[in-house]
Amino acid sequence: xxxxxxxxxxxxxxxxxxxxxxxxxxxxxxxxxxxxxxxxxxxxxxxxxxxxxxxxxxxxxxxxxxxxxxxxxxxxxxxxxxxxxxxxxxxxxxxxxxxxxxxxxxxxxxxxxxxxxxx
Amino acid sequence: xxxxxxxxxxxxxxxxxxxxxxxxxxxxxxxxxxxxxxxxxxxxxxxxxxxxxxxxxxxxxxxxxxxxxxxxxxxxxxxxxxxxxxxxxxxxxxxxxxxxxxxxxxxxxxxxxxxxxxxxxxxxxxxxxxxxxxxxxxxxxxxxxxxxxxxxxxxxxxxxxxxxxxxxxxxxxxxxxxxxxxxxxxxxxxxxxxxxxxxxxxxxxxxxxxxxxxxxxxxxxxxxxxxxxxxxxxxxxxxxxxxxxxxxxxxxxxxxxxxxxxxxxxxxxxxxxxxxxxxxxxxxxxxxxxxxxxxxxxxxxxxxxxxxxxxxxxxxxxxxxxxxxxxxxxxxxxxxxxxxxxxxxxxxxxxxxxxxxxxxxxxxxxxxxxxxxxxxxxxxxxxxxxxxxxxxxxxxxxxxxxxxxxxxxxxxxxxxxxxxxxxxxxxxxxxxxxxxxxxxxxxxxxxxxxxxxxxxxxxxxxxxxxxxxxxxxxxxxxxxxxxxxxxxxxxxxxxxxx
Amino acid sequence: xxxxxxxxxxxxxxxxxxxxxxxxxxxxxxxxxxxxxxxxxxxxxxxxxxxxxxxxxxxxxxxxxxxxxxxxxxxxxxxxxxxxxxxxxxxxxxxxxxxxxxxxxxxxxxxxxxxxxxxxxxxxxxxxxxxxxxxxxxxxxxxx
Numbered sequence: 143x144x145x146x147x148x149x150x151x152x153x154x155x156x157x158x159x160x161x162x163x164x165x166x167x168x169x170x171x172x173x174x175x176x177x178x179x180x181x182x183x184x185x186x187x188x189x190x191x192x193x194x195x196x197x198x199x200x201x202x203x204x205x206x207x208x209x210x211x212x213x214x215x216x217x218x219x220x221x222x223x224x225x226x227x228x229x230x231x232x233x234x235x236x237x238x239x240x241x242x243x244x245x246x247x248x249x250x251x252x253x254x255x256x257x258x259x260x261x
Numbered sequence: 262x263x264x265x266x267x268x269x270x271x272x273x274x275x276x277x278x279x280x281x282x283x284x285x286x287x288x289x290x291x292x293x294x295x296x297x298x299x300x301x302x303x304x305x306x307x308x309x310x311x312x313x314x315x316x317x318x319x320x321x322x323x324x325x326x327x328x329x330x331x332x333x334x335x336x337x338x339x340x341x342x343x344x345x346x347x348x349x350x351x352x353x354x355x356x357x358x359x360x361x362x363x364x365x366x367x368x369x370x371x372x373x374x375x376x377x378x379x380x381x382x383x384x385x386x387x388x389x390x391x392x393x394x395x396x397x398x399x400x401x402x403x404x405x406x407x408x409x410x411x412x413x414x415x416x417x418x419x420x421x422x423x424x425x426x427x428x429x430x431x432x433x434x435x436x437x438x439x440x441x442x443x444x445x446x447x448x449x450x451x452x453x454x455x456x457x458x459x460x461x462x463x464x465x466x467x468x469x470x471x472x473x474x475x476x477x478x479x480x481x482x483x484x485x486x487x488x489x490x491x492x493x494x495x496x497x498x499x500x501x502x503x504x505x506x507x508x509x510x511x512x513x514x515x516x517x518x519x520x521x522x523x524x525x526x527x528x529x530x531x532x533x534x535x536x537x538x539x540x541x542x543x544x545x546x547x548x549x550x551x552x553x554x555x556x557x558x559x560x561x562x563x564x565x566x567x568x569x570x571x572x573x574x575x576x577x578x579x580x581x582x583x584x585x586x587x588x589x590x591x592x593x594x595x596x597x598x599x600x601x602x603x604x605x606x607x608x609x610x611x612x613x614x615x616x617x618x619x620x621x622x623x624x625x626x627x628x629x630x631x632x633x634x635x636x637x638x639x640x641x642x643x644x645x646x647x648x649x650x651x652x653x654x655x656x657x658x659x660x661x662x663x664x665x666x667x668x669x670x671x672x673x674x675x676x677x678x679x680x681x682x683x684x685x686x687x688x689x690x691x692x693x694x695x696x697x698x699x700x701x702x703x704x705x706x707x708x709x710x711x712x713x714x715x716x717x718x719x720x721x722x723x724x725x726x727x728x729x730x731x732x733x734x735x736x737x738x739x740x741x742x743x744x745x746x747x748x749x750x751x752x753x754x755x756x757x758x759x
Numbered sequence: 760x761x762x763x764x765x766x767x768x769x770x771x772x773x774x775x776x777x778x779x780x781x782x783x784x785x786x787x788x789x790x791x792x793x794x795x796x797x798x799x800x801x802x803x804x805x806x807x808x809x810x811x812x813x814x815x816x817x818x819x820x821x822x823x824x825x826x827x828x829x830x831x832x833x834x835x836x837x838x839x840x841x842x843x844x845x846x847x848x849x850x851x852x853x854x855x856x857x858x859x860x861x862x863x864x865x866x867x868x869x870x871x872x873x874x875x876x877x878x879x880x881x882x883x884x885x886x887x888x889x890x891x892x893x894x895x896x897x898x899x900x901x902x903x
Contacts, residue, residue, distance in 0.1 A: 222398055247420075248421065253432075258422075286829075
């Protein structure tokens, strides 16, 4: 029934696995993206209602607002997910730029090699 | 109070951050020198005035509620300011102003200062947003604004140190914010609200077993932000690699904001006073490990970072005890920590500015060259180690007494031992930087320039003032402590007595 | 970056105006249909990025230079804040919709919402473009 919740949590687990065990910066970033996408799927599923209408009022629905509200999906998770996607784009862009610089300085993408600071 | 002060406090730095690239371009075209710097300082000063204008109303026991777009809570996003919010906002605005003045000279040798000031103002806006908002998702968004700007600022100089530190910081911290987002999603699924006051009210009727997972996610996520010990690995790297002005801002203001979020979420939102003792235990571990690690460091900024971790442990211990004295002591220590930690990082920056390194093996005997800086360092070191008559003593004493009063004398003993350790590693730092043999090439090092000295001196004066007159500091934190203990008042003020 | 073959270039040249227009449509109808400032802005940025990939960075920079993108991004951000502050000047709360609402479903309706979407659209388009430029410049440093 609630397949999407299962998938969402699988994605979160997959992302965590990737973050903890992979030894490549690009893969770490992919793991981060998969993790947050799992959370996004979870959030969207919270507001979903099977057969529900998009939460956008157009002319003919305006006369029957309570009836519309009874069958529309919850718009708040969608707004939250959109915001979160924007934030994740920023993180992704910054992460990839940093990876470019890291590769230039270290000549490798292996995060375990990035430990010169500790000496 | 300036009308619309709550929203102006967030908008002012945000607006200035967007304006900064344009000002940078214009000042280069027209050849106006230092337009960015003066503009940025004017903005943070105005910011401080706006925040200070809210003081009388909030200290009078009022909870300021500002509705964005005129939507009533719990539907709309709102800003809610009680004593706790205001204390944090005051620290952020004050430290932001001083660090901005400090940056004026400290950053002058760097290029790309447009980006520096833009990111700096964005961090201030993000911190202010976290401190003032009354909406949990809004808190997450401002947290992300703050964090993304801070990753970029850590990497600002693009040397290998900063890139490495920034990548570590970013991956760990993004994981933390993802946990916070997941926690918010779970809460929304549970009760269908995002307003902190509304959530707090509705969570009271939910069975406690259902809120354990979101609570754990929040504590873990915020624990990464404030570098509680098992999750602290990013912090020394980030503080060591960031420009000292940025590290000063992080240790003074960002850490404070993280602790604020922890207190607000755990105590107001979840009403989970029962897990306070767990926070206290975490704080204890944090303080001991932080101090032990600090003893082994050879780099001044890294040492300061570990000592920052250790001081956060004290704050958590005080707040976790959950008694009036404990929370008062914890918040007072938070306030003091912002003062002397910022000051010590600024001194580290001054040494780097004049000598070019913060590695303590290569320093020594600088007392003759920088007598004023050295004296100020001693003030800071004594304050942080809790030696009277400086402010660290007053707040640590309150935490010790609170530990005994709460029936946890073991906590107090461990905190006392950690204090001795703190003194030990600061004496070591003092010895290897300002005393001892002076390497030959350091003989013509000059005193810290005056514009950099001014914020350091101001903070040192504050250290002494709050040490001699602790009652003054306690008066400042008492409204915050009352706000922590009185989440019912917060809820009814936001929801209009609903 | 050198650019691509003549097939790619021709198709890109044909597609560019339509993609750009579609992005602008999404931005301007943000208050009426799904979409809005962010998706529309991304589509606009994608159209320029398409040019950039097909013709190389030098050609794309003649359309929108780095500096222009930076200024545009600032203007987009400022527009949002100014709109919010305008509500304060009109005597209501920040971002409160005090403009004439018009008729539901019309293009010029919903008070300040279309203007906000426009600001967001400009900011996002310029921002995404800036990210691309910044990354390309990072690579360009590699070649030197």
